[in-house]
Amino acid sequence: MDSTNEPTLALPERIRALLQSRDSSEVEHAITQMVRERENALFIALGQLARDLHESVKNVAGALADGSDGLDAMPAARQRLHEALALSEQAAHHSLDIGDRLLAHSDQLAARAMSSAGNADADADLRSAVLAFAATCRDDISALRVAQGWQDLTGQRMKQVAAFLARVETSVLALVQLAGSLGATAPLAAALPRGESTTQQQVDDLLEQFGF
C-alpha cells in the first residue's frame, strides 16, 4: 500500500467521496452542511453552558436574597455585623464608664487617707494600706480601660468583612445581570451566520430547546 494514501484513507467516507467529486457546487454544499453541523454542536454546547451559568447564578442570587438553603442573605449578614459592632462599642463604653467611676472612687479614697495624715487618732498602717490599694486600683483600672481597645481592633475587622461582603454582593448582582443578558442575547449573537437565514433559524430552534 502506498503510504501517501494513508491520510486520505483515514478521512471519513463522506469527505473521501467529496474529494473524488467533480461537481464543485455539490462539494460547496456538502462543506457548508458539515460546517453547519459543527456549528450546531457548538451552539448546543454554548446553550447548555449559558443555561447552566444562568441557573447557577439564579440560585446564588436567590440564596442571597431570601436566605434559603441555609445561606444567610448578604444584606442581613452585613447588618448583623454592624449590629455586633454597635453592641461591642456600647459594651466597651460601659466598661470605660465603670472604670471612670472606680478610678474616681479610688482617688477619693486616696485623698481621704492622705488627709488623715494629720490626725493623731488615725491608724497609720491602715492609711498606708489604703494608699497602696488606691495606687494599685489606679494602675489596674487604667490598664483595664486601655484594654478596651479590643473593640477598636475587632471592630476594624468587622468593618473590613462588611465591606468585603458588600463588594461580593455587588459582584454577584453584576454577574446575575450579565447572566441574564447572556441568556437573552449572547448565544443569538454568536450564532448569526453570514447571510444564512436557515442557520439562524436552526440556532433559534436549538436555543429554544434550552429555554431561550
Added chain:
Amino acid sequence: MLKNTVAENVLDRNIKILVVDDFSTMRRIIKNLLQELGYSNIQEADDGNTALPMLRAGKFDFVVTDWNMPEMTGIDLLKAIRADPALKAIPVLMVTAENSREQIIEAAQSGVNGYIVKPFTGATLKEKIDRIFERLAGRA
C-alpha cells in the same frame, strides 16, 4: 513660628491636642491616657475630613491619628498636614493597627513623628510622646 512654639511646648501640659480615630472607644481611651499624663486640652475628630478643618480653624499643637478611617485616612491626613504651610510643623503621632513594613515606611517618608501599633499601653504612649517633644526641642 509654629516650630518654635511646639518646641517651647515641650512638657507643657496645656498644649492643644487633636485625637483622630473613627472608633469612639479608641478616641476615649487615648483621651483618658493623655489626661492621665496631664494633658487636658484635647479635642476629637472621627476622620481626616473632620480633622483637617479643625486643624485649620484652631491652633493645635499635636495630632494623634489612626490610619484606617473612612473618607480621609490617617496617612492622607498626615500628607495634607505636611503639605499645608500653616500646619506642616504640627507633630503627628500615628496610633494604628496597620503594622506592615510598607505602611510604616510610607508614614515615615510622609513625615510622621511617631508610630504606635495597636494594641498599646499607656507607657508606650507616654514614651513616644516624650520622645517626639524631646526631638523637637533638640531641633529648636
